[in-house]
Amino acid sequence: MxxxxxxxxxxxxxxxxxxxxxxxxxxxxxxxxxxxxxxxxxxxxxxxxxxxxxxxxxxxxxxxxxxxxxxxxxxxxxxxxxxxxxxxxxxxxxxxxxxxxxxxxxxxxxxxxSFTFEEALLAAGVPVRHLELGRNVTMFVTSIACRPAGRISGPMVVSMRPIPDRLVATAIEVSRRFPHAHGEPVHVGDPEEIAINLDKPDFGDFVEVRPGETPVFWACGVTPQVAIMVSxxxxxxxxxxxxxxxxxxxxxxxxxxxxxxxxxx
The missing domain is CATH 3.40.1640.10 (PSTPO5379-like)
Structure with missing residues (x-):
């Protein structure tokens, strides 16, 4: 690109x-x-x-x-x-x-x-679907409550990337090296466990999770935007x-x- x-x-x-x-x-x-x-x-x-x-x-x-x-x-x-x-x-x-x-x-x-570590994912052989499709990343508001601070509180927002099952551990290890870019995922697998419907992103574009892939969720910096709205x-x-x-x-x-x-x- x-x-x-x-x-x-x-x-x-x-x-x-x-x-x-x-x-x-x-x-x-x-x-x-x-x-x-x-x-x-x-x-x-x-x-x-x-x-x-x-x-x-x-x-x-x-x-x-x-x-x-x-x-x-x-x-x-x-x-x-x-x-x-x-x-x-x-x-x-x-x-x-x-x-x-x-x-x-x-x-x-x-x-x-988390865009910061996507080059490292690609270098490790982990595909990034929204880059392949030329789309924005998929983002969701979750049921995970952030720790409140004074007048600011709200739920965590996450970004999702479909990862081939065999490469999930690699994606976790690579992203862990970037704590200033959200680090390792906060959830792997079943989206219903954090109140997400994969067909209905709250922000960004829809990205399909295909057979043989696992949805992997990283914390997202849109979280403060939702927090200031609800607060x-x-x-x-x-x-x-x-x-x-x-x-x-x-x-x-x-x-x-x-x-x-x-x-x-």
């Missing part, structure tokens, strides 16, 4: 100039991340929620209040993703860019994405699911210590 060979800066420039596409398969070798930006008064609760639920919300980066970029994302968070959602009082609207919606009290959080956070900006922030952090490198900066006095 031509987009796999792009640098993060090249991909961000294409998005800034209007290209819109799910980012699975883009920028091989670089960390992709979920964006969630909340008002500063909710940032402490969201940071604690992420630290209490590291499988769903592995922190890659946090910006200062009002910041348009972060340490690992030197582009513009308002324009350099291929799709956004703006949440107002629980209702979401999609946007191509959010310059006019970005507020000075917003604290941006970047949370790891009544009045305003937030996030990525459109599957349309990620592509960072300058190498895929195989942990992000290091992540700390939220306070607004200067």
């Amino acid at each position: 031509e987009v796999a060979r792009l640098t993060p800066a090249q991909a961000r420039a294409r998005f800034r100039h209007g290209e819109k596409a799910p980012t699975a398969g883009w920028c091989a070798g670089w960390t992709q991340a979920n964006l969630i930006a909340v008002p500063e008064e909710y940032a402490g609760d969201l940071e604690r929620f992420a630290r209490l639920n590291p499988a769903a919300c592995p922190l890659v980066d946090v910006g200062e209040p009002g910041a348009h970029s972060t340490r690992w994302f030197p582009g513009d968070l308002r324009t350099d993703l291929p799709g956004y959602r703006v949440y107002r009082d629980g209702a979401a609207r999609e946007h191509g860019e959010v310059t006019g919606q970005w507020r000075e009290d917003l604290v941006p959080f970047l949370i790891g994405c 009544g956070v009045p305003y937030a900006i996030a990525h459109l699911p599957g349309h990620m922030a592509i960072t300058d952090l190498p895929a195989d490198r942990p992000p290091g210590e992540v700390r939220r900066a306070a607004r200067p006095l």
Whole structure:
């Protein structure tokens, strides 16, 4: 795929100039991340929620209040993703860019994405069906409750990949090496055990599970979007699911210590 060979800066420039596409398969070798930006008064609760639920919300980066970029994302968070959602009082609207919606009290959080380890899956001989089909990954809201933090609570969201039965152990071992991109799966097998109907994704595209394959579920960074909706956070900006922030952090490198900066006095 031509987009796999792009640098993060090249991909961000294409998005800034209007290209819109799910980012699975883009920028091989670089960390992709979920964006969630909340008002500063909710940032402490969201940071604690992420630290209490590291499988769903592995922190890659946090910006200062009002910041348009972060340490690992030197582009513009308002324009350099291929799709956004703006949440107002629980209702979401999609946007191509959010310059006019970005507020000075917003604290941006970047949370790891499982797209980051898909190149490693392919290198290990594990097929990735949504890449083969040119589709977005399949995502579901589950019955798994996240640990609450202050005013933030909600269920875990997962992404699903059909894995050949003989390669499930390989997929688990490969993804385990990427804790900053959700790490190993949170569930393998029967989707009904976590209240999922495979025919009805909540986000992304439908992907068939064929005979001889096992549905494997990884925690997903869309979890905070569902949490802020059910928790009544009045305003937030996030990525459109599957349309990620592509960072300058190498895929195989942990992000290091992540700390939220306070607004200067």
